[in-house]
Amino acid sequence: MAQVLAMILAGGRVGELDVLTFFRPKSVLPYGGLYRVIDFPMSNLMHSDIENVGILSQYRPFELISHIANGEPWDMTGRQRRAAILPPFQGRGSSDWYKGTADAVYQNIDFIRLNNPEIVIVLSGDHIYRMDYRKLIEFHMEKKADLTVAFTRVSPQEGSSRFGLASMEDEDSRGGRVTEYKEKPKNSNLEWASLTIYVFKTELLIAALKDNAMNSSHEFGKDIIPALLKKHRVYGYKHAGYWGYTRTIEEYYRTSMDILGYKPKVDIRSWELRTNMANDSIRDRKPAFVGASATIEDSFFYSGCSIEGTVRHSILFPGASVEKGAIVEDSILFFDSIVRANARVTRTIADSACTVSAHSDIGDPGDTLTVIGMDTVVPENIRIAGGVMVHPKLKAGVFTKTGYTAGEVVQ
Amino acid sequence: MKGLAAILLAGGVGSRLNILVRHRAKPAVPFGGIYRIIDFTLSNIGNSSMTSVAVLTQYKPLSLMDHIGDGSSWDMSGRSRSVKIFPPKTGEEDWDWYKGTADAVRQNISFVNSVKSDEIMILSGDHVYHMDYRDMVSFHRKKGARVTIATIPVAWEETHQFGTAIIDDNNRIVEWEEKPPKAKSNLASMGIYVFDRQYLISLLMESKEDDFGHHIIPRALEEKVVYAYPFDGYWRDVGTIQAYWDANMDILNPSSGISPGSWRIMTNINAGGPPYDRPPISVAGRAHIERSIVSPGCTIEGRVENSVLSPGVVVKAGASVRNSIIMHDCIIEEGAQLERAIVDKEVFVGAHTTIGIGDPNVANTDHPKHLYSGLTVIGKQTIIPDRITIGTNCIIDPMLDACIFPKEVQSGTSVICSKP
Numbered sequence: 136m137a138q139v140l141a142m143i144l145a146g147g148r149v150g151e152l153d154v155l156t157f158f159r160p161k162s163v164l165p166y167g168g169l170y171r172v173i174d175f176p177m178s179n180l181m182h183s184d185i186e187n188v189g190i191l192s193q194y195r196p197f198e199l200i201s202h203i204a205n206g207e208p209w210d211m212t213g214r215q216r217r218a219a220i221l222p223p224f225q226g227r228g229s230s231d232w233y234k235g236t237a238d239a240v241y242q243n244i245d246f247i248r249l250n251n252p253e254i255v256i257v258l259s260g261d262h263i264y265r266m267d268y269r270k271l272i273e274f275h276m277e278k279k280a281d282l283t284v285a286f287t288r289v290s291p292q293e294g295s296s297r298f299g300l301a302s303m304e305d306e307d308s309r310g311g312r313v314t315e316y317k318e319k320p321k322n323s324n325l326e327w328a329s330l331t332i333y334v335f336k337t338e339l340l341i342a343a344l345k346d347n348a349m350n351s352s353h354e355f356g357k358d359i360i361p362a363l364l365k366k367h368r369v370y371g372y373k374h375a376g377y378w379g380y381t382r383t384i385e386e387y388y389r390t391s392m393d394i395l396g397y398k399p400k401v402d403i404r405s406w407e408l409r410t411n412m413a414n415d416s417i418r419d420r421k422p423a424f425v426g427a428s429a430t431i432e433d434s435f436f437y438s439g440c441s442i443e444g445t446v447r448h449s450i451l452f453p454g455a456s457v458e459k460g461a462i463v464e465d466s467i468l469f470f471d472s473i474v475r476a477n478a479r480v481t482r483t484i485a486d487s488a489c490t491v492s493a494h495s496d497i498g499d500p501g502d503t504l505t506v507i508g509m510d511t512v513v514p515e516n517i518r519i520a521g522g523v524m525v526h527p528k529l530k531a532g533v534f535t536k537t538g539y540t541a542g543e544v545v546q
Numbered sequence: 547m548k549g550l551a552a553i554l555l556a557g558g559v560g561s562r563l564n565i566l567v568r569h570r571a572k573p574a575v576p577f578g579g580i581y582r583i584i585d586f587t588l589s590n591i592g593n594s595s596m597t598s599v600a601v602l603t604q605y606k607p608l609s610l611m612d613h614i615g616d617g618s619s620w621d622m623s624g625r626s627r628s629v630k631i632f633p634p635k636t637g638e639e640d641w642d643w644y645k646g647t648a649d650a651v652r653q654n655i656s657f658v659n660s661v662k663s664d665e666i667m668i669l670s671g672d673h674v675y676h677m678d679y680r681d682m683v684s685f686h687r688k689k690g691a692r693v694t695i696a697t698i699p700v701a702w703e704e705t706h707q708f709g710t711a712i713i714d715d716n717n718r719i720v721e722w723e724e725k726p727p728k729a730k731s732n733l734a735s736m737g738i739y740v741f742d743r744q745y746l747i748s749l750l751m752e753s754k755e756d757d758f759g760h761h762i763i764p765r766a767l768e769e770k771v772v773y774a775y776p777f778d779g780y781w782r783d784v785g786t787i788q789a790y791w792d793a794n795m796d797i798l799n800p801s802s803g804i805s806p807g808s809w810r811i812m813t814n815i816n817a818g819g820p821p822y823d824r825p826p827i828s829v830a831g832r833a834h835i836e837r838s839i840v841s842p843g844c845t846i847e848g849r850v851e852n853s854v855l856s857p858g859v860v861v862k863a864g865a866s867v868r869n870s871i872i873m874h875d876c877i878i879e880e881g882a883q884l885e886r887a888i889v890d891k892e893v894f895v896g897a898h899t900t901i902g903i904g905d906p907n908v909a910n911t912d913h914p915k916h917l918y919s920g921l922t923v924i925g926k927q928t929i930i931p932d933r934i935t936i937g938t939n940c941i942i943d944p945m946l947d948a949c950i951f952p953k954e955v956q957s958g959t960s961v962i963c964s965k966p
Contacts, residue, residue, distance in 0.1 A: 168826035169842075178822070397830065404845070407822035418619075418815050421807035422579035422841040422855075423827060424798075433831040438580070438842055439807075450826075 139185050139272060140252035142243070143176055144236050144331075145199060145260030146192040151383040154508035155486060157527050159198040162260030164381060165469050165487075167394050167403050168435035168450045169417070170410045171202055172381055173260040177218075178408045181209040183268040185256070186216035189246050191239040193223045201414055208411040221246060235353030236331075241344040247337065255340050257333040257355065263379030263390050264330070265406050271372050274309050275334045281367040283334040284313065284360065286327035287378045296321055299329035299356040303371035310372040316364055318356045329356060330374060339367065377401050388484065388504055391467055395433055395448055415470050417453050428459055444474070452487075461491075466498070469509070482521060483507065492531070495519070503541055519545075547680045550596045551661035553654070555647055555737075556584060556671035557604035562786045564916045565925040566890060568944055571603065572785065573671030574610040576873050576891070578797050578806055579841040579856050581813045582613055583784060584671035585620075588629075589811045591669070592620035594679040599629045600657045601671070602650045607633060612817045619814035632657065646756030651746075658747055666746060668758070670737040674793050675781035676809035677738070682775045686740040689717065692771035693745070693763070696738035698781050705729035707783075709759040711774050719772045724759040733774065735759065736781060745771075780804045787916055787923060791888060794854045794871050798837050815842075815857075819874075824857050832863065848878070856891075865895075870902070879932070889924045890944065896932035904937040908958035917941060 145162035152161055162173040173190075180188060188211060192199050199220065205211075206218025221243050223233050233239035240247075240257060247255060254275070256268060266285070275283040286301060294300050299318045302325050304311035317323060333355060335343075343359050352358050363369055377400055379390035393400040412418040420439030425431065430445040439454035444461035454471035457463050461474045462481075469487040474480050478491045481498035486509035491497055495513050498505040499521030507513065508527025514534050519525065522541035529545065539545060560572025567575065573584035591599055599622060603610055610631075617629030632654050634644050644650035651658065651668065658666060665683055677696070686694040697711055705726065712721040712731045723729055739758065741749075745766075755761030766772050780803035784790040796802035815824075824843030829835065833846045840846065843858040848865035858875035861867055865878045870887040878884065882895045885902035895901065906920025917923065917939040924930070925944030930951060936942065937957030946963060955961055 169823070404825045404828060404843075406825075407820070408825070409823050412815065412823060419810065419812050421811070422839045425835040425838050425840060425850075427837040429836060431829045431833065431835055434829050435826040436829070437826040 137253040137272065137276065138251070139187070139254045139256060139268075140247060140250045140337075141176075141180055141185050141188045141256045141258060141268075142240055142247075143173065143188060143190045143258045143260045144239060145173055145190050146194050146196070146233060146239065152381075152387065153384060153524060154506050154526055155384065155387070155484065156194075157508060158195055160192060160194045160196065160260075161381060162192075163198045163202050164261075164387065165452055166263065166381070166391060167401075168452055169437050170408055171414075172263065173199070173202070174408055174410045175263050175265070176258045176260060177203075177209045178406070179264075179266050179268060180258075181211070181409065182407065183266075185268060186211050186213075187250055187252070188218045189243060190218065190220045190260070191233065191243065192220055193233050193239075196220065196222060202411050204411055204413065208409050208413075219246070236355050237344060237347050237359055238353035240340075241348050241353075244341055244344065247341065252337055255335045255337050257331075257335065257340075259331045261381050262330065263377070263381065263393075263401065264374070265376055266332070266374060268332075270309075271332070272334055274372050275370065278306075278312075278370050279368065280334070280370040281336050281339045282360070282363050283310075283370040283372050285330040285332035285372045285374050286310070287330055287374045288326055289328040291324045291326055294326065294328045295319075295323050297328075299331075299360065300325035301327045301329065301371055303327060308373075310370060313364060313369045313371045316360050316369075318354075318361070327371060327373070329360075330378065331356065332374075333360075339363070384484070384504055384506060388467070391450060392448070392465075394435060395450070415453060420453050426459070429457075439471075444476075458493075465500070475515075486511075486527065489513070492517075499541075547595055547683055548597060549661075549663045550594070550665065550667065550679070550683065551598040551657075551663050552591055552596055552600070552667040552669055552679075553651055553657070554584075554587060554591070554599055554601045554669045554671050555650060556601050556607075556610060557644055557650065558670070558672050559605045560672065560785055562916060563790060564787060564913060565923055565941060565944055566787070566790070566888070567606075569606060569926060570609040571605045571607060574606075574613060575784075575790070576856055577674065577784070577790075578794060579839045579854050580815065581806060581811060583674065584610065584613070585811055585813045586674050586676070586806075586809075587669050587671050588614070588620045588622070589809070589813075590675075590677050590679060592622055592812060593810050596622075596667075596679065597627050597663075598661055600654060601629060601631045602644065602654060603631060603633050604644050604650070607631070609818065613814050615814055615817060620812050630657070646760075647758045648750060648762050649756040652750045655747065655750060658743060658750075661743070664743060665740050666743045668739040668741065672785065673736065673781060673783055674804065675736070675777075676779060676805075676811075677777065679738075679740075682738070683740055685775050686773065689773045691718075691740070691773040692742045692769070693766045694740040694773045694775050695719065695763070696736040696777050697733045697774040698736055698777045699732050700734040702729070702732050705732050705734065708734035709763065710734055713774045717774050717776065718770065719767060719774050722763055722767050722772075724764075736777060738775075740775075787888065787921055788919055791871065791886075791921055795852070795869070797839055797854065798852060819857065830863070833861075848880075862897075873926075886920050886938070887922050887924060890926040890928075892927045893924050894929045895924075896930055896934070896948070898933045899930055899935070901930075901936040902938055902940075903935070904957040906938050908937070908939055910939045910941055910958050910960065912960050913941065 211218040381387040423440040426443035436451035441456040444457040455468040458476040460477040472489040475493040483498035483505040492515040495517040503522030507525040511529040514531035518538040526546040558572040830847040841857040847863040856874040862880040864881040879897040881898040910917035922940040928946040931948040936955040941960040
């Protein structure tokens with residue numbers, strides 16, 4: 136296979152994820168009862184034998200840095216292998232904060248040249264999917280493409296104004312030449328949505344980035360792809376498997392719940408994922424304990440969990456605990472969150488190390504989610520309705536009312 | 547305790563564990579879901595901030611060596627910390643298997659010479675307990691001892707299995723009995739020693755005696771320099787199938803005193819497992835789990851009660867697992883029922899097969915001292931067919947094919963590999 140370098144865009148924070156990204160970039164958002172979102176591209180790379188990765192990060196990178204460590208969890212250490220975190224830096228010229236996805240890669244052209252790959256694959260760190268990039272690269276080589284973009288089919292209503300949308304020629308079952316591309320069009324009947332997975336010939340990428348740096352918007356989707364479409368061989372590769380977004384709280388929740396159920400959309404057990412077991416001391420946790428009075432249905436949990444109450448259709452990360460008489464339904468509890476005796480948690484995402492004290496009742500079975508930020512303690516006998524946003528690191532004393540209704544923000 | 551070194555004797559055969567030690571040494575026997583027995587000692591070493599450990603192996607060391615790896619799982623790797631594995635090796639004179647505990651240490655005297663600490667600890671990898679060895683070394687120094695032995699009171703009827711100590715008011719051991727038929731004291735040695743390093747070297751070099759309990763300790767006793775360090779926490783020699791099952795079941799009982807989580811017991815979760823990380827535990831809508839330990843990678847669709855499940859166990863719909871220990875990657879098919887079973891790794895239990903149901907008092911005819919209380923043990927990688935019954939106190943050999951099984955394996959009998 137060609138010499139390949141991967142660049143993962145992992146730095147961003149998105150406003151729509153609100154309290155979940157106050158202290159972490161979206162790429163290290165916990166997912167699936169054990170993993171972080173970036174484990175998906177990292178595990179895909181590992182299974183695709185791509186062993187050189189640059190990870191572009193600028194927003195609150197501490198959790199990302201400690202998660203990626205030296206790349207060892209994905210076997211990316213050794214003389215020819217590396218996972219390098221590339222923060223923004225000040226150079227002699229005008230280097231600065233990354234102004235956009237293309238600018239982030241542009242500012243690391245030196246890193247690309249140092250690795251001297253034939254091909255650069257640019258990935259996002261915020262999608263849930265499984266892909267063998269070797270097949271994508273094989274397609275790219277076979278078609279003698281300058282740029283290949285991976286797409287998934289969406290209905291035009293679903294795709295409009297959210298994705299980069301394209302149409303492509305029907306060359307073979309894997310994809311064909313891209314004939315039209317529009318970034319987040321208002322109304323469109325294009326049905327192939329960009330997965331923001333780009334395979335570039337290295338020299339073309341560098342040339343395109345240099346051109347783009349003169350312009351103003353510095354994004355791959357908005358500028359670079361439309362510009363290249365005119366003069367170069369741009370191909371579309373059809374991805375047929377699962378594709379999950381985590382860009383809004385609703386999307387993140389839906390994508391998370393796709394791992395549950397009989398014959399789940401995401402059969403995560405078969406995906407052979409790796410994560411950093413040293414992070415959050417996952418590997419030193421005792422096995423999960425299920426008490427005599429517990430009821431667990433249609434749920435995922437991990438070592439360090441202690442369940443004495445009822446857990447239904449929920450996902451519990453390492454160290455989460457549900458005490459006697461407590462009920463957790465349709466919810467996600469991050470690392471070390473505690474639901475005390477006789478409390479109730481419904482359709483809620485509780486970030487790491489939250490405590491819901493005894494007899495409190497959080498969330499509603501309706502559709503609006505409730506989110507509790509990390510390290511917050513909800514005191515006893517509080518009623519928090521669906522659709523309330525509770526900020527991180529709040530002490531019990533901040534809760535001056537006994538009830539909060541939809542749309543309120545506790546801070 | 548920085549600089550402190552230890553020798554861990556991990557050669558034990560543990561033959562009373564029967565088929566559980568057919569392919570591995572006793573310290574490597576899985577325990578408590580994700581651990582192996584040796585993890586307790588290795589974690590105590592790591593948690594006591596010790597620097598350097600020599601693990602002496604002899605009997606079937608492969609899974610043990612794989613498990614120990616570079617020691618990083620117990621934070622025993624780095625510039626100044628290490629775990630070294632010492633298998634028996636050819637000496638200057640002849641091929642030397644370790645003849646006993648003292649002989650094993652003597653054959654590795656170069657390790658004892660190479661470390662710099664004033665004291666050295668001799669430990670065994672056979673026991674389940676939590677101890678901060680720093681406290682024991684402080685005791686040793688305070689008493690001005692040259693040898694200190696950790697001791698615990700045991701039931702009088704068990705004293706014949708141990709070295710027992712008679713102590714004075716100052717905790718000095720005045721009399722020592724090694725595995726006495728009728729003991730004068732029920733204060734038993736836990737197989738944990740602190741030696742002044744130079745004193746140990748001189749004891750071992752002055753003689754050719756093989757065993758600490760039988761030879762070395764009695765000799766040191768004469769010099770009035772041996773003290774008993776009193777321990778009263780949870781400690782089990784899980785050397786019999788009954789004791790092994792009891793100790794596993796203790797983890798399910800919060801008041802039993804065993805607590806791997808709060809003891810910070812560490813393990814090597816990767817050794818021997820799949821090349822990816824085990825996924826979270828998946829529980830189906832119609833599953834029922836109570837009072838059990840469940841490890842990563844398990845998929846539970848049926849009933850699990852009062853049991854300890856290692857990673858990767860699948861319990862299919864309609865199956866029931868009660869009062870059992872199920873090791874890594876076993877598959878319990880639909881409608882199968884297991885009661886008081888100890889099932890070694892990668893066993894397949896066919897649909898609607900029942901195991902361990904019957905009269906618990908029919909002891910195993912081949913090994914009446916190993917299996918007598920109703921437990922049934924299934925060996926590693928055996929395939930048990932659909933719709934058969936296996937009674938109580940049965941021993942089912944490892945790696946058996948489904949075709950070897952009769953329709954009914956009666957209580958107290960064994961199914962043994964007929965091939966040589």
